[in-house]
Amino acid sequence: MPGDAIDQSLAVRLDTFRREHGDLVRFDRVSEMVVEVVACVRKGVVDQNLVLIRELETLASYIRNIKHEIASVRPDEIQQRYLPTATDELDAIVESTETATNAILAAAEVISDIAATMEGTGADRMMDVTTSIYEACSFQDITGQRIGKVVKALKVIEARIDRLTQTFSSEIEEMMNPAGAEAQAGDASLLNGPQLPEFAKNQDEIDALFG
Amino acid sequence: MAVDKNMNILIVDDYKTMLRILRNLLKQLGFDHVEEAADGSAALQVLRGSGHFGLVISDWNMEPMTGLQLLREVRADAKLKSTPFIMVTAESKSENVIAAKEAGVSNYIVKPFNAATLKSKMVSVLGDF
Numbered sequence: 216m217p218g219d220a221i222d223q224s225l226a227v228r229l230d231t232f233r234r235e236h237g238d239l240v241r242f243d244r245v246s247e248m249v250v251e252v253v254a255c256v257r258k259g260v261v262d263q264n265l266v267l268i269r270e271l272e273t274l275a276s277y278i279r280n281i282k283h284e285i286a287s288v289r290p291d292e293i294q295q296r297y298l299p300t301a302t303d304e305l306d307a308i309v310e311s312t313e314t315a316t317n318a319i320l321a322a323a324e325v326i327s328d329i330a331a332t333m334e335g336t337g338a339d340r341m342m343d344v345t346t347s348i349y350e351a352c353s354f355q356d357i358t359g360q361r362i363g364k365v366v367k368a369l370k371v372i373e374a375r376i377d378r379l380t381q382t383f384s385s386e387i388e389e390m391m392n393p394a395g396a397e398a399q400a401g402d403a404s405l406l407n408g409p410q411l412p413e414f415a416k417n418q419d420e421i422d423a424l425f426g
Numbered sequence: 427m428a429v430d431k432n433m434n435i436l437i438v439d440d441y442k443t444m445l446r447i448l449r450n451l452l453k454q455l456g457f458d459h460v461e462e463a464a465d466g467s468a469a470l471q472v473l474r475g476s477g478h479f480g481l482v483i484s485d486w487n488m489e490p491m492t493g494l495q496l497l498r499e500v501r502a503d504a505k506l507k508s509t510p511f512i513m514v515t516a517e518s519k520s521e522n523v524i525a526a527k528e529a530g531v532s533n534y535i536v537k538p539f540n541a542a543t544l545k546s547k548m549v550s551v552l553g554d555f
Contacts, residue, residue, distance in 0.1 A: 316443050324450060346454055346541045349447050353538045356444040360487065360516055 286390035290380045316355040323348040429555035431456045433480030438469040440488040466491025486515035501530040510551045
């Protein structure tokens, strides 16, 4: 019973006393009245506690559900597998585009050097083309910076997941499926895309597998 | 006064590819004396060394010292303060440009850029060549 309801109940009870006994009450009736008033208040407090207990139960159930949801997302896998893989793959993109860009630039420099030894419109045209190649190669700098921003964002996500798992660690560990929720099977497990350079087999190693 | 194409130019960028592109574009514009630095502090060491530099072309976002910090150091240095300084950066927000202007940048190029833009900004800073 909320506080206002208790007040109203008391007021009704006191009005009833006043109507039945007037403003002057005998001393022995006072103790009876006090017992009745205390009983009234106690009932109200118990009712109020029941409401609170019900609300707490709802809240506990909500928190339990959230923990199950967190566990089903497998934060340990995200933290230990997906985020490091994503970061490594992005680093590999930067590295491979840098290598490719430098190869293109080296070729353009050779063309530019040859053009410098020539005369006429052909030489000018070759020089213009190499300028265009130099300009186009600046994409590597921009993509590198953009990928750097993505890596930073992934690190923020990793730190937040770390905080989340630390908060609920022991409880959600019990709820997680140890086998890994998204383990691939069959042919799907063979679809891994390009490997990072340190894990990739080179053509000689592939040839060796053919004996 | 004619621009001395034999002057030293310092290019500053943490991406080796960008340094290579800038060096090649400057070579095509006739500037062969180009030095490189990978960040602001390395650039400051080069600038405070023995040579004289007629132009600094610097990226902004570098570690440990950014291009903006380099610019402020250059403008605060009695010997270097009049060195023309062009910022070449992907930082294209107006507050960046304002901050660079307040720090005393000579001109500002947004990446990606082309050779014509580089030349026109150099002309506006150094004079026609």
